[in-house]
Amino acid sequence: MAVCAELNQLQHIEPSRFISFSFPNPFLHDASNPYSDADDHAEFLRVAVVDSPAPAAPSPTAPRTAAMLVPAGRHRDWIFSTRAGQLHLLLSSRSQCTISRLILVGPEIPTPSPRVVCSAAARPDPDPARARLLPLLLALCPRAAFGNGAIPDVPLLSFHDDLLRLVPVQLVAGPVVGEMLVEDVAVDCAPGPAELRRRLRFKRMPCLIQTQVRLAWPMSAAASAASSLLEALEEGPASSLQPEVGGPLVQPYLQAMVAGLALIDSSVEENARSGARPRCLCAGIGGGALPMSIRVGLGFDVLGVESDCVVLDVARNYFGLVEDEFLHVRVGDAIQMIQDFAHGDEPDSKFSAIMVDLDSPDAMCGVSAPPLEMTHRSILLAARRILHHDGVLVLNVIPPAADASFYKGLIDVLHQVFSELYEIDVGNGENFVLVARVSPTESTLLDSSRLFRTELRKLTGDFLERIRKVEIPS
Structure with a gap:
């Protein structure tokens, strides 16, 4: 059997190991087949095994193995067909239970996917499927899982999205x-x-x-x-x-980032009275939803920086990004550009806000943001240098699953560089938004009388009420 050679390698957990192979389909022509609509006659399934990049927390059953069936029709989706996607599934599962190894079972990748994937179809009862897969799942458990002669429990996890x-x-x-x-x-x-x-x-x-x-x-x-x-x-x-562009944002973490601008409402309205536009530097553009919202919805003068020229083309062609006299974009390294601005003498290089929406390029550590370089004291000092005296640095933060100290360390260094620090919990168990002020606030966050605060609320929902100050530990 093709899997036999792989079994010898899988007797022990090896951090970040990834192996995939074909296996005879135990569901073939069976009523429990979760892929009966499109793959009833597929003789083989694709089995992928991924080990955690870091040892799991100690537990009586460690190392623990879990399995997941690929949702019907989505076997080509990068979430389920790539090492990076499967590693994220494992790391997100660790928040619910201690898992050192994840086994993913689904149709072989060459099997065609429909043009339209219907994800809301009735899902089969996982119990019969688990019974069919159990011999394979047990064979793929590490040897240590059979301590004291016990047969390990291999839960079959479910994947649900909207x-x-x-x-x-x-x-x-x-x-x-x-x-x-x-x-x-x-x-x-x-x-x-x-x-x-x-x-x-x-x-x-x-x-x-x-x-x-x-x-x-x-x-x-x-x-x-x-x-x-x-x-x-x-x-x-x-x-x-x-x-739709320029209106209320869809992604909650972007709403939270824009809510952070409430900390500069006094200066924004002062600019408005003098006829000047507040300036914002957006480090990371993606499809352009954030810079377009700030430009159209709040009347900012926006400079966006994106590292990949093709991403900018996609933003223009598919997401409604439009450049004009108040929204300019540049191709380049946003962090390097912050340093260049800080060491230059351009009179117009001061910003009211710097919005950092950059994810870490190291996918093997799971989803995390911002890049480690952005958390260095020298970079944060450069960012402070190009902000107005009452400006803010707004960071989208996804703490790495494998580094519990990352978030605390970032808060500590922000406290060292900036006068005040605020946090917004996005509420999805993943994202936090940190807002660092160059100088102390002069107005209360609960002051909702200002026109700018009214416009902010249209874009951010209830995130204005979630802003809380992060005090310096005594």
Whole structure:
């Protein structure tokens, strides 16, 4: 059997190891087949095994193994077909239980995927599927899992997201980020109605949605029932659906980042009275939702910096990014550009806000942000140097799953460089937004009388109420 040679390598946990192989399909022509619609006659399944990059926390059953079935129709999705995607699944599963090894089982990759993936189909009962897979799963457990003659429990984890339909729009590759995918999706927004959105994902970090915007549908409200929305999506990219730009942001962490601008509301309104526009530097553009929202919704003068020219082309062609006299973009290293501004003598290089939305390029550590370089004291000092005396640095932070000290260390160094630090918990168990002020605040965060605060609330929902000050530890 093809798997026998692999079994010898899998007797022990080896950090970040990834192995995949074909295995005879135990569901073939069986009622428990979770892929009966499209793959009933597939003789082989793809089995992938990924080990955690860091040892799991001690537990009576460590090292523990878990398994997951690839959702029907999504076996080509980078989340399930790449090492980076499967590593993220393992790391996100560790927050629920101590897992050192994840086994992913699904159709072989060469099996065609439908143009439209229907993710809301009824899911089969996992118990019969687990029974069929149990001999294989036990064979793939490390030897240490059988301590004292016990047979390990291998839970079958479920993957759920809010997708109802998914239609790939365009696959391109950039010189810096590599392959990226533009896709139109219908998402379940219960208890509200379903929505159509356009998303951008990178293959190097497929579980992280780089950009997500709503799609406008030029039809009457009466026709916007969920079923009609799904039918509109299935018409494909040639339909009249267009991205909405400049309005309320879809991604909660972007809403939280914009909410951080409440800490400069006094200076923004002072600029408005004098006829000047506040300036914002956006480090990382993606599809352009953040800079467009700040430019259109708040009237800022925005400079965006993106490392990959192809990402900018995608933002212009698919996400509605429009450059004008108040929104300029540059291709380059945003962190290096912050340093260049700090050491230059340009009179107009001062900003009211610097928004940093950069993820770490090291996908093998799981999803994390910002890059480690951005957390260095010298870079933070450079950022402070190009901010106005009442300016703010706004950071999207995803602490690495394998480094519990990262977040505390970042807070410590921000306290050393800036006068005040505020935190916004995005509430998704992953993102935090840190807002560092150059000088102490002069107004209360609860002051909602200002016009700028009213405009902010339109873009950020209730995130203004989630801003809390991070005190320096005594």
